[in-house]
Amino acid sequence: MTAPRLYVVLDRTASAGRDLDEILAAALAGGAEMIQLREKTEPSGTLFPLAQRLLARCRAAGVPFIVNDRVDLAVALGADGVHLGQEDLPPAAARSLMKPGMVLGLSTHSEAQAAAAQAAGADYVAVGSMFPTTTKPIRHLVGPALARRVRPLVRVPLVGIGGITPENAGEVIAAGCDGVAVISAVCAAPDPAAAARRFVTAIDAARLLKSEGRSL
Amino acid sequence: MTAPRLYVVLDRTASAGRDLDEILAAALAGGAEMIQLREKTEPSGTLFPLAQRLLARCRAAGVPFIVNDRVDLAVALGADGVHLGQEDLPPAAARSLMKPGMVLGLSTHSEAQAAAAQAAGADYVAVGSMFPTTTKPIRHLVGPALARRVRPLVRVPLVGIGGITPENAGEVIAAGCDGVAVISAVCAAPDPAAAARRFVTAIDAARLLKSEGRSL
Numbered sequence: 001m002t003a004p005r006l007y008v009v010l011d012r013t014a015s016a017g018r019d020l021d022e023i024l025a026a027a028l029a030g031g032a033e034m035i036q037l038r039e040k041t042e043p044s045g046t047l048f049p050l051a052q053r054l055l056a057r058c059r060a061a062g063v064p065f066i067v068n069d070r071v072d073l074a075v076a077l078g079a080d081g082v083h084l085g086q087e088d089l090p091p092a093a094a095r096s097l098m099k100p101g102m103v104l105g106l107s108t109h110s111e112a113q114a115a116a117a118q119a120a121g122a123d124y125v126a127v128g129s130m131f132p133t134t135t136k137p138i139r140h141l142v143g144p145a146l147a148r149r150v151r152p153l154v155r156v157p158l159v160g161i162g163g164i165t166p167e168n169a170g171e172v173i174a175a176g177c178d179g180v181a182v183i184s185a186v187c188a189a190p191d192p193a194a195a196a197r198r199f200v201t202a203i204d205a206a207r208l209l210k211s212e213g214r215s216l
Numbered sequence: 217m218t219a220p221r222l223y224v225v226l227d228r229t230a231s232a233g234r235d236l237d238e239i240l241a242a243a244l245a246g247g248a249e250m251i252q253l254r255e256k257t258e259p260s261g262t263l264f265p266l267a268q269r270l271l272a273r274c275r276a277a278g279v280p281f282i283v284n285d286r287v288d289l290a291v292a293l294g295a296d297g298v299h300l301g302q303e304d305l306p307p308a309a310a311r312s313l314m315k316p317g318m319v320l321g322l323s324t325h326s327e328a329q330a331a332a333a334q335a336a337g338a339d340y341v342a343v344g345s346m347f348p349t350t351t352k353p354i355r356h357l358v359g360p361a362l363a364r365r366v367r368p369l370v371r372v373p374l375v376g377i378g379g380i381t382p383e384n385a386g387e388v389i390a391a392g393c394d395g396v397a398v399i400s401a402v403c404a405a406p407d408p409a410a411a412a413r414r415f416v417t418a419i420d421a422a423r424l425l426k427s428e429g430r431s432l
Contacts, residue, residue, distance in 0.1 A: 043303035044285065069260065071288035076309035087259035093292035097313065 003157030003178030030196025129162025144175035151176030173206035219373030219394030246412025345378025360391035367392030
């Protein structure tokens, strides 16, 4: 798969009371290249029609739509993939349920987890948290240093996550990530489209520097 | 499928701090004929090995093991079926993910829902709540009266649920249910095996009366 520059995770608890349809439209307008729906509390019956709407909007934009945790929802929807954390279903179990061609993304917090994720057939690997976040208790604060150590271990796209802002995104790219995943930085932004645009600009700049072999 | 007399729903929040392996062993010893795992908060990665153990124990006892809500977990485990509430995935979506032969059970709270459940291909229909419960806020208190109205509408096994005790189980069977589903009445009982036995005895007595055309 192509590495997304900006991967926006839609999470209602981080969306400042706005509906996810609205946030998604703004994120896509701002240049998000992959979308994930993460919803931990909503019953799947309520989630299903919401996810169908979000998927349709992503399809229209030509952007992959990934479902967090719920493999059943992802497959039933015809979503583009599934994202699993370390506490979710084992990757092999998830893969056995997924349709051919669906993307499997895995969250990792150590070199061992990242190597295991690739061995388990992950299509992309997320690594984090990159920076402290204000919105929830910090777990697994590994920093860009871990991205630097993980980069040589994985051939698939590597995405940094956790506390990333347009200001520090370049550091994450410089450390070896192909792109960044964000939640509140877009979902909770006063202007999510503008926030997404700032990320894309920062990432493009950092990718250019990296391709020229220059550091920030 | 054969209608279970006693269907025990394993729920950690109702298990008085004991582990579900222990409750399950007791429920099976006491005569439970179907088991459901209902776990709303545990991450599926933690749930997976627990569910594997419970499934193995049910297999050894020749008793079907059903997973609540999580179709992905059920299929990945090779469980015998899935139970869905009205707020869970649409039955058709769930069925599309299930292996042939897997049981689909649906919770219903009205005649319309029960008829729709059968039309959607439910292998059994649960109806409730039969009686007020002390353990959680009462929702959909429909009573045995609804079981009586639903009975002519469904050909598949009908199971009453909600607040059923060995003392009132007979009333549920008399109203038209083939069996009863219980949670706290077994999971939270001081002696879950003895509680299960009392249910089975009460249900057998009520079934006998019913087959003889006598009321309680």
